[in-house]
Amino acid sequence: MIQTAQPTYLIGLSVVLLIFGNALSVVSCSKLMPYDEYLQTPEWRERAAQVKMLRGKCAKCGSRERLEAHHLTYERRGHEDMADLQVLCHDCHMRTHDDHR
Ligand SMILES: [Zn+2]
Ligand SMILES: [Zn+2]
Numbered sequence: 139m140i141q142t143a144q145p146t147y148l149i150g151l152s153v154v155l156l157i158f159g160n161a162l163s164v165v166s167c168s169k170l171m172p173y174d175e176y177l178q179t180p181e182w183r184e185r186a187a188q189v190k191m192l193r194g195k196c197a198k199c200g201s202r203e204r205l206e207a208h209h210l211t212y213e214r215r216g217h218e219d220m221a222d223l224q225v226l227c228h229d230c231h232m233r234t235h236d237d238h239r
Contacts, residue, residue, distance in 0.1 A: 176215065189223045196227035204228035 176182055186207035195202050208224045208231050226234060
């Protein structure tokens with residue numbers, strides 16, 4: 139009885155693990171990820187590099203040094219439009235965040 143039930147149980151368990159695994163990978167791409175962690179993801183780094191390359195300079199002072207991508211809105215975090223991002227040099231970026239505090 140137990141011997142025939144066991145394989146079914148194992149299949150059931152692996153299905154649960156599969157679903158759970160998928161759920162985890164979905165969560166890792168979603169808004170539930172802490173913002174600091176999101177900034178470490180290859181997806182964000184890629185997007186930030188892209189917008190920096192496109193604009194090429196700071197939106198505030200025109201500097202081309204130490205450029206960073208700044209979020210104008212977090213609404214589409216994880217799948218930002220280019221319009222959601224602003225390229226700022228490190229100094230202007232820090233100042234922008236100070237202003238908002
Ligand atoms: Zn600047
Ligand atoms: Zn910022």
